[in-house]
Amino acid sequence: MKLLQATGRYYLWSSVLIFLIGGGIFFFALRYVIDIETDERLIDAKPTLKYQLSAMERIPSVFIISDDVIEASPLPGINAYDSAYEAFSDTMLLDAVEGEFEPFRKFTYHEMINGRPYRISLSHSSLDSEALVATIVLTVLGILALLLLAVNLVNRYWSLRAWQPFYQAIHQVKGFTFDKGKPLAPPPTNIEEFQELNHALELMTTKVLTDYRSLKQFTENASHExxxxxxxxxSKVELLMQWEERDEKELQAIQQIQQAASRLSRLNSSLLLLARIENRQYTDIRELSMKTLIEEKLGQLEPLISAGNLTVRTELANVSKIMDPTLAEVLLNNLLGNAIKHNIPEGRIEVILHSEQLTVRNTGAPLNVPPGSLFERFRKGAGSNPSLGLGLAIVREICDIYGFKTEYTYANGWHELRISWGE
Amino acid sequence: MKILIIEDEPALASSIEQYLEQEGYLCELAYNFDEAMAKSGAHEYDCILVDITLPGGSGLDVIRTLKKEHSKAGIIIISAKHSLDDKIRGLEIGSDDYLAKPFHLSELNARIKALLRRRQFNGEQRIVFQEISVWVDKQEVQVNEQPLSLTRSEYRLLLYFLANRNRVLSKESIAEHLAGDQADMLDSLDFIYSHIKNLRKKLVHAGSGDYIQAVYGMGYKFSSQ
Incomplete structure (x- = not known):
């Protein structure tokens, strides 16, 4: 549920409640005032009615004078007479003209007429006043309902506009990445709460970025150290290796130290490379001929290619890319190195370069992990040699910098790594 | 042959010194910028190894001073800075070679030998080992005065062995020597077996002794004993 809906709902229910209560109070107040008014009129009519009744020869039990219904009944005796008796009530009487029961305000009192005690009821139709009350109440309610609606609509519209800075800030937070290295800067707003939010976001992202950078810096420094x-x-192991007359156990120990040190060294230089790529330290960009670079790299890797009796087929168009030379070299080294390393004896490699993409294909054992996952760090296909599992992670990282797309597929005994240059 | 080793890490400097002294070089050590300036200014060296980051200054400044004074010493930069910048700048101001740490002592040795060879003879450069002769400038190999045809990898392998004769060469160092700086990214060293096997076969077939000895899984040794 949106905040606006939530507050809107509370708004609505509370205004309906206030409405009902207010409407009720209004209705009863109006009724009360009108009743008092009617009662006064009825009391005021007392002397006139007495005069008229006194003038009559015979007093009928029920008769009508200008819409007022008058009932007069003689009291049984003087004892029953109470000059102070006055009672008001609401009643329904049959309207002779309309043939329907209608609401009447009834005033009952005792009166001496021509020396005889009477109980007299004077009923005044309250139909008009009821209608008046109803009209007034309905009109007022209508106005209030309109007001409520208008307030709600205006509120919604302005709220949407007023919350705009908030949505923009959220949008920016969603799009926040460490790569860009820039703290958030939501568009300025004159609403204090949002100003505060934006300020907090700016501070937080600045701090996060600083921490991130110093962590990266630490990684790099640590690797360097x-x-x-x-x-x-x-170097010490290399010296140890030179000493003659060692027994097999010593040689084995030395060899294992050597292997572990080499592995550590490879791991370290890969991590250092990754850290530097992530820290955007390779910024010496120039236009490089990919064709030349691939040919050079294949020449450099020739010892590995010939050792595996691999056949290399190339199809190289003249493609240039603006890249850092070190990164370009590492990229090609890892791509071609992979194709050699994960090949089968007497296998084949195809390197196809054209303006849209670079494809490196090689024969090899089927993949036993999802191809996409090979780009993750320390991910390696099962059973494959003492590989570090950083090669393709580095490839991905370099491609990310330049906006190249990477794709790995395996089909019919061929592994294929495609790099689309993008626009 | 005198070599000055400018390296601030004493343990590493002593490894280099030990290895090179076994090769018959006379070594001197400088651990910081001032020592480096004093020693390189006071004596003539055939070769100077320079670390770039030194306490008290930059190795690049040492090289600049040497070049200004027209020193005849060959200069090899040994730097932990794995950056192209250092390499390019170092070569620009006149150093002869660049080796990134961590390096193999055998590789350093081969580089020093190649450098000294280039500087000493301006004509024919021949390396002889028993019945094997290599004309480095022409890239030709003879066994018993008969030409032997080798692939590029086999040739480089032979030169590497000849530079480090009677030494145990680790598989890692051979792999890096053959496939360059980034061979270490390739994880597998298996490719060197076939090159070593082929080189050995060709040499023996041409009538040379079987000098390539496998040393218990660690590596190989080129020796006549």
């Missing part, structure tokens, strides 16, 4: 002790370990 690890290089020196690693270099020392590697």
């Amino acid at each position: 690890i290089q020196t002790p690693l270099a020392i370990i590697k």
Whole structure:
């Protein structure tokens, strides 16, 4: 439920309640005033009626004088007479003309007429006043309903406009990424609450970004610092290897140290590379001929290609891309390296470069993990050698920088990695 | 042959010193910028290894000073900074080679040998080992004076062995030497087996001794003993 709907609902119910209560009070108040007015009129009519009745020879039990119904009945004795007796009541009487029962205000009192005590009822039709009350109440209710509707509509419309800065801020928060490295800057607003919200968002994202950067910086520094002790370990192991007359156990230990150090070193340099890519430190962009780079890289990797007896087929168009040379080299190294590494003996590699995309295809064992997941860090196909599982993560990271799209598919014994350059 | 090692990490400097002294070089060490400036200014060296980040200054400034004074020493930058910038700037101001840390001592040794060879002979450059001769400038190999045809990888492998004879070369160092800086991203070192196997077959077939010895899973050694 939207906030607007929620508050709107409360609004509506409370105004309906107030409406009903207010309408009731209004109705009864009006009725009360009108009754008092009618009663006074009835009391005022007393002397005139006495005069008229006194002039009559015979007093009929019921008769009508100008819409007022008068009933007169003699009291049984003087004892029953009470000059102070006055009673008002609402009653229904049959209207002779209309043939319907109608509401009347009835005033009952005792009166001495020509020396005899009478009980007299003077009933005045309250139909007109009822209609008046109804009209007034309905009119007022109608006006109030209109007012309520108008207030609600105006409120809704203005609320939507007034909440606009909020929705814009939310939209920005949703689109917030660390890559852009910029804190949120929602459009200015003159509503104080939203100003506060925007200010808080700005502060928060600035802080988050600073923390993120310092964390990244830390990763990079840590990786960098690890290089020196690693270099020392590697060099010492290399010296140890040279000493003659070692027994097999010692050699085995040395070899294992060497392997572990190499693995650590590879891991470290990959992580360092990733951290630097993420920190956007490769910004030396220039126009590079992809064709030349691929040819160079294939030349460099020739020892690996010939060792696996692999056949390479290339189809290279003259395509240039604006990229950082280091990243371009790493990208191609990982793509082509993968195609070599995960190939089968005497397998084949195809490198197809044209203006829309670069496709690297290679023969290989079927994938046993979803292809897309290979771009995740430390994700490797099961059973495949001492791979670090960072190669394709690095590829993805580089492609993200330049807006290239990556896609990995496997079909009929061919692995295919496609990089679409985009526009 | 005198070599100055400018490296602020004592443990690493001593590894380099030890390896190079076994190769018969005379080594001196400088651990900071001032020492580096003092030693490189006072003595003649055949080769100077320079770390870029030094306490007290930049290795690049050491190189600039050496170049200004027309030093004849060959200069190799050894830097932990894995950045292209350092490499390009270093080569621009006149260093001869660049090696990123962590490196293999055998690789450093091969680079120093290649550098010294380039600087010393301006004509024929020949490396001889028993019945094997390599003309480096022409990239030709002879066994018992008969030409031997090798692939590019086999040739580079042979040169690497010859630079590090009687040394145990780890598989990692061979792989990196053959496939370049980023071979370490390729995880698998299996590719070197077939090149070593082929080189060995060709050499033995041409009548040379079987000098390539496997050293218990660790690597290989090129030795006549």
